[in-house]
Each structure stands twice: as C-alpha cells, then as structure tokens.
Amino acid sequence: MAINKTEICMKATTSNKRSLLHLENLTLPSFQVVVIAANMGCNGCRGRVSRVVSKITGLTEYTVDVRKKEVTIKGDFIANCNFQNETIRRNTLQSANDPPKSLSTFLTHSDEH
Numbered sequence: 001m002a003i004n005k006t007e008i009c010m011k012a013t014t015s016n017k018r019s020l021l022h023l024e025n026l027t028l029p030s031f032q033v034v035v036i037a038a039n040m041g042c043n044g045c046r047g048r049v050s051r052v053v054s055k056i057t058g059l060t061e062y063t064v065d066v067r068k069k070e071v072t073i074k075g076d077f078i079a080n081c082n083f084q085n086e087t088i089r090r091n092t093l094q095s096a097n098d099p100p101k102s103l104s105t106f107l108t109h110s111d112e113h
Helices: 003-015 043-054 086-095 102-112
Strands: 031-037 059-065 070-076
Touching: 003 059, 043 059
Parallel strands: none
Antiparallel strands: 031 070, 059 070
C-alpha cells in the first residue's frame, strides 16, 4: 500500500497539531543561486528588471540574460528571513506547492509599463 506525500503531511499536521516546519529543523542554505524567468523585450523592461533585482537584500551578484529571458541572482537571502512570523511561514510553505512565478509577472503587476 503506497502512501502519498499529502497523506503524510496531513497525518503529521493533524496528529501533532503542528506543521512539519515545527517538527523538524528545516533550514535552507544561506547562499543561494536563483534563476528567474523574465521576459525583457525592450530597454525599459531590462532597466526595470535591473533596478528591482539590484535592490534585493543580501544580493551578491546578478546576471540579466536577455536571449535566455532569465535573471540569475546569487546571494545570502535567508539571513534576513524570520520564519517565526506566521505570514512568512504560511507563504513559504504554500510556495513550495505552487509553481514559481516569473519576474515579468511581478513587474507587470507592480509597475506600469
């Protein structure tokens, strides 16, 4: 009999009334390399992507690749996260189940072109 991932999570949460984040010491590496899809069709879009990315706290280095439509960021992003905050914890756990959103979607909704 196979048990799927959802059943394990439900059993762990319901039996102990605590999430898996509390049950185990789950830590992310402090230095990370993140690749984000970003559709940059014009110079204005490229500039906006660079401005947004350059303001990320903990950023060490970033590369904007227009041909591949990707932004690669490197840095220490976890140092400033507080996982005790319920909103951050809930959004972090939810994002593990959702597909990643592209940077271009974020820029479209946050800043008019």
